[in-house]
Amino acid sequence: xxxxxxxxxxxxxxxxxxxxxxxxxxxxxxxxxxxxxxxxxxxxxxxxxxxxxxxxxxxxxxxxxxxxxxxxxxxxxxxxxxxxxxxxxxxxxxxxxxxxxxxxxxxxxxxxxxxxxxxxxxxxxxxxxxxxxxxxxxxxxxxxxxxxxxxxxxxxxxxxxxxxxxxxxxxxxxxxxxxxxxxxxxxxxxxxxxxxxxxxxxxxxxxxxxxxxxxxxxxxxxxxxxxxxxxxxxxxxxxxxxxxxxxxxxxxxxxxxxxxxxxxxxxxxxxxxxxxxxxxxxxxxxxxx
Amino acid sequence: xxxxxxxxxxxxxxxxxxxxxxxxxxxxxxxxxxxxxxxxxxxxxxxxxxxxxxxxxxxxxxxxxxxxxxxxxxxxxxxxxxxxxxxxxxxxxxxxxxxxxxxxxxxxxxxxxxxxxxxxxxxxxxxxxxxxxxxxxxxxxxxxxxxxxxxxxxxxxxxxxxxxxxxxxxxxxxxxxxxxxxxxxxxxxxxxxxxxxxxxxxxxxxxxxxxxxxxxxxxxxxxxxxxxxxxxxxxxxxxxxxxxxxxxxxxxxxxxxxxxxxxxxxxxxxxxxxxxxxxxxxxxxxxxxxxxxxxxxxxxxxxxxxxxxxxxxxxxxxxxxxxxx
Numbered sequence: 001x002x003x004x005x006x007x008x009x010x011x012x013x014x015x016x017x018x019x020x021x022x023x024x025x026x027x028x029x030x031x032x033x034x035x036x037x038x039x040x041x042x043x044x045x046x047x048x049x050x051x052x053x054x055x056x057x058x059x060x061x062x063x064x065x066x067x068x069x070x071x072x073x074x075x076x077x078x079x080x081x082x083x084x085x086x087x088x089x090x091x092x093x094x095x096x097x098x099x100x101x102x103x104x105x106x107x108x109x110x111x112x113x114x115x116x117x118x119x120x121x122x123x124x125x126x127x128x129x130x131x132x133x134x135x136x137x138x139x140x141x142x143x144x145x146x147x148x149x150x151x152x153x154x155x156x157x158x159x160x161x162x163x164x165x166x167x168x169x170x171x172x173x174x175x176x177x178x179x180x181x182x183x184x185x186x187x188x189x190x191x192x193x194x195x196x197x198x199x200x201x202x203x204x205x206x207x208x209x210x211x212x213x214x215x216x217x218x219x220x221x222x223x224x225x226x227x228x229x230x231x232x233x234x235x236x237x238x239x240x241x242x243x244x245x246x247x248x249x250x251x252x253x254x255x256x257x258x259x260x261x262x263x264x265x266x267x268x269x270x271x272x273x274x275x276x277x278x279x280x281x282x283x284x285x286x287x288x289x
Numbered sequence: 290x291x292x293x294x295x296x297x298x299x300x301x302x303x304x305x306x307x308x309x310x311x312x313x314x315x316x317x318x319x320x321x322x323x324x325x326x327x328x329x330x331x332x333x334x335x336x337x338x339x340x341x342x343x344x345x346x347x348x349x350x351x352x353x354x355x356x357x358x359x360x361x362x363x364x365x366x367x368x369x370x371x372x373x374x375x376x377x378x379x380x381x382x383x384x385x386x387x388x389x390x391x392x393x394x395x396x397x398x399x400x401x402x403x404x405x406x407x408x409x410x411x412x413x414x415x416x417x418x419x420x421x422x423x424x425x426x427x428x429x430x431x432x433x434x435x436x437x438x439x440x441x442x443x444x445x446x447x448x449x450x451x452x453x454x455x456x457x458x459x460x461x462x463x464x465x466x467x468x469x470x471x472x473x474x475x476x477x478x479x480x481x482x483x484x485x486x487x488x489x490x491x492x493x494x495x496x497x498x499x500x501x502x503x504x505x506x507x508x509x510x511x512x513x514x515x516x517x518x519x520x521x522x523x524x525x526x527x528x529x530x531x532x533x534x535x536x537x538x539x540x541x542x543x544x545x546x547x548x549x550x551x552x553x554x555x556x557x558x559x560x561x562x563x564x565x566x567x568x569x570x571x572x573x574x575x576x577x578x579x580x581x582x583x584x585x586x587x588x589x590x591x592x593x594x595x596x597x598x599x600x601x602x603x604x605x606x607x608x609x610x611x612x613x614x
Contacts, residue, residue, distance in 0.1 A: 035410060082594060091410060092356050093593050096550060099543050100589025107583040219540075223421065230414045264425040271403060271418045278406040 002133030007256055008249075009132065013141040015248025016148035017207045021221060022228030022240050023155060024199030030172050030235030031192045032087050037098035038078065040222025041105035042071040042197045046204030047213035048113045051120050060123035064147075064205045071201020072194045079193040087189065102218065110215045117214040126209075140209045148206060155199075156237055168192060172235050224251075227270050233280025242281055246273070310558040310601040317565060318467075321460060330456035332572070334463035334528050336564050339364075341470045341521035343548045343560030345514040348474050350546070351555030352483060353510050354490035358413050358542050359400055359420025363515050365537030366423050367393040367522030372440045372532050373433060380444040382453060382462065385523045393519015394512050396423060401511030405504045408493075417539055424537045439533030446527040459528055466524060467561070470517040474557055477513050486510050547589050553599025562600050 025039045046067035053063040078101070086094050126143050129136035159165035167188055170178045175185050204213070204221075211217060228247055232239030247270060254265040273281070321333035342364040349355040367389035371380075374388045396419075404415050427434045434440065445454035446462070453462060477483050488496045489503050497503050526532035535541060548567045552559025570588060575581035596603060 029410070035413075082590070086593075091413065092350070092546070092550075092554075093597055095356075095358070095413065096543070096547055096589050097593045100547075100586045100593070102586075103540075103589065104583055104586030107580060107586065111580070223417070223539075226414055227418065230411055234410070260429055261425065264422055264429070267418050267422045267425065271415060271422070274407065274411065274415050274418070275403055278411060280411070 002135050005133050006135045006137050007252060009137055009141065009145070011249040011252035012245075013144045013148075013210060014252055015245045016145050016152070017203055017210070018224055018228050018248050019152055019241055019244035020148050020199055020203035020206070021225040022232070022244050023152065023237070024196035024203070025225045026229040026232070026234070026237075026240045027168075027192050027199075028196045029229055031168060032189050033091075034083070034087055035091050035094045035098065036083075036193075036196070037095060037222060037226075038102045038105060039196070039200050039225055040218035040220070041102050041109070042074065042200030043204035043207065043221045043225075044109060044213060044215075044218040045074065045105070046071050046201030047120075047208035047211075047217070048109065048118070048204075049201065050205035050208050051118050051213060052113075054121050054123065060125075064202055067201040067205035068198040071204070072198035075194045075197025076190070078197075079190050083193065102222070106215060106218055109218075113213075115215055117212050118208075119212040120209040122209055144206050144210060148203075151202070152241065159237065227267075231270055231273050231280055233277075233282040233284070235284055236280070236282040239280055239282030243273075246270075306553065306601040306604040307556050307558060309604040310553070310556055310562055313604075314558045314561045318464060318561075325457075327456040330460040331528055332568070334456070334460045335525075336561065336568055337460075337463040337467040338521040338525045338528065339545070339548070339568065340561035340564035341467045342518045343545050343552065343564050344471060344474055344557050345517035345521075346545050347549050347552075347555065347557060347560050348478065348514045348517075349510060350549060352478055352490070353486045353507065355404075355507065355510070356413055356546070357400065357416040358539055358546070359416035359418075359423075360514075360518065360545050361539065361541035362420035362423035362537050363393050363396045363400070364518045364522040364525070364545070365427065365532070365534075365541070366396045367519035368525045368532045368536060369427055369434055369440070371523040372443050372526040375443040375526075376440075380446050380527065382446060382448045385446065385527075386466075386520055389521075389523020390516045390519040393515040393517075393522060395515075397511045397515025397518070398508065401508040405507065417542070420537070420539050420542055424534060424539070427534045427537045434534070437534060439531060440526065441531050443526070443530070445530065446524070454527070459524075462524055463521075463528070466520050470520060471557060473513065474517055477510075478557075482506060482509060543589075544585075547592060550597065550599055551588075551592055553601030553603075556599065556601035559599055559601040566600075 021039065021043055024042070025036065028034050028036045049067040049070050050063040053066050054060050082097065086097055122140055126140045129138050130142065131137070159168060167178065167183055171185055171188050178188075179185050224247060228240060228244045231246070232241070232243035247266070250266045250269050251262065254269075255262040258265055277283075318333070318337070321329040342360065346357065346360045349357050349360075370392035371385045371389045375385065378384060400416050400419050403419055404412050407415050428436060430436075445452065446459070447453055453459065485496065485501055485506050488501070489506050493503055525536070544567065548563035549560055550563070551566050552561065552563030567588065571581065571585060574584045578584075
């Protein structure tokens with residue numbers, strides 16, 4: 001029984017990582033209808049930044065804001081060129097552009113950071129294990145759950161309860177009307193991309209203590225984040241959280257029960273969810289036009 | 290879902306571009322035969338087979354607006370099935386084709402059925418997920434597929450007692466498959482069901498209201514594309530006597546799509562031109578630098594920024610301008 005409790009905590013920490021990454025991707029996807037396949041690269045970049053930051057001896061707790069800022073800066077540059085001119089284009093073109101960019105980033109990161117698996121030099125405070133019902137559980141993962149959960153809560157508050165969030169939500173629903181109210185939606189889009197990229201980087205920084213950082217992680221995370229967003233339903237905060245939890249638990253427990261074909265099983269379950277709910281778990285009710 | 294297809298006035302240009310592309314493909318297809326050295330024949334066979342897969346994908350993307358990110362799984366699953374079957378049953382050409390076509394139709398049919406109610410981004414991700422499930426099988430099911438190492442050492446292609454393992458024979462087989470595949474795809478596009486598919490692409494709700502069975506049309510398109518890609522995929526392992534999990538991975542699916550875009554979405558010959566350009570650059574660049582993946586990424590970015598309508602369309606534009614002067 002306690003074994004399953006530990007696995008549940010494992011699943012929860014993985015879900016929180018998926019949630020942070022998925023929320024970033026979801027923001028861009030529902031806000032601008034822009035499919036950003038470089039999101040996995042932001043995640044991996046954040047991981048490398050955190051590892052090198054702590055490895056260089058800088059204060060460890062600043063590593064996470066640093067990952068956010070650096071990934072966000074990359075997002076800002078990309079928003080200027082070439083994302084900006086692709087917002088009105090078809091999904092096919094967006095997919096090809098951002099896929100190409102993600103391949104370029106993957107190669108550049110392999111060049112710059114090396115092809116070896118690197119793990120986060122965990123700070124003294126977060127090292128070691130706690131005993132959950134007699135079984136050891138890494139403190140770092142508890143840190144992921146708590147800080148990631150707090151962050152998601154803050155994000156929810158910002159989007160759901162502040163004027164800034166209201167402007168972003170309004171853009172999702174009807175950009176034209178927001179424009180007539182005198183708001184610069186292009187600038188709101190830029191802010192959205194930067195925050196999304198930053199969240200990706202932050203997720204990667206947190207995740208590097210659990211998943212490590214290695215070439216290829218970007219692609220794995222991208223696939224999972226895409227699934228989280230799509231299964232959750234576009235433009236729905238609650239849906240993204242729900243599907244992150246679902247995917248986190250499905251992945252973790254299929255690894256426990258069927259290690260060899262774990263990914264096959266979890267992909268299959270998520271595909272089945274999409275077959276039953278073709279527009280995701282939470283669908284915004286829209287007037288058919 | 291729109292795929293950036295041309296409006297009606299562009300169609301004449303598109304047709305002309307298509308004709309020029311056909312001439313270009315024919316000239317290029319003859320080149321390895323004339324030069325006759327083993328490397329270019331083998332490389333030519335690879336281009337023809339992958340080009341056929343791109344053409345079948347073009348049936349889905351250009352004809353039906355169905356952007357599938359899992360088409361490499363269809364192509365690769367046929368290759369794996371053929372290679373595995375060759376190990377126990379022998380590599381007879383008709384048998385290999387039959388198995389490849391069946392495997393291709395099976396995977397494509399599953400994709401078609403699973404995505405029946407999906408559209409847009411959901412369609413894209415769902416095809417990606419199904420494709421990655423095939424990759425997981427190819428990568429993890431070590432006893433059958435060889436896992437990360439892939440499959441080697443299966444028998445060489447033969448027809449009766451005639452051995453088809455020389456570069457020339459492989460090239461001719463590939464050319465035959467490309468030709469028959471092209472005929473099948475073209476006749477499908479021109480048949481009423483192909484026209485109905487275009488209708489489903491542009492106006493799914495109206496087509497439904499007119500009494501067309503939208504789902505059945507989509508699944509049929511998937512099955513035809515799967516059969517063509519499967520036939521090409523069945524021969525693919527025999528070109529280099531090797532098939533690995535990369536041929537099923539979604540990065541290969543993305544490569545197939547970019548080849549379709551390089552050639553020109555909707556142009557059936559364009560797929561061959563796209564495959565030629567992409568594979569040529571990949572082979573050339575990887576021969577003198579380790580950073581070839583960077584170059585692959587640059588090909589994607591440059592294509593969508595500079596030439597989103599593809600070679601076939603570009604040729605057509607040149608042709609029309611030239612004609613007026």
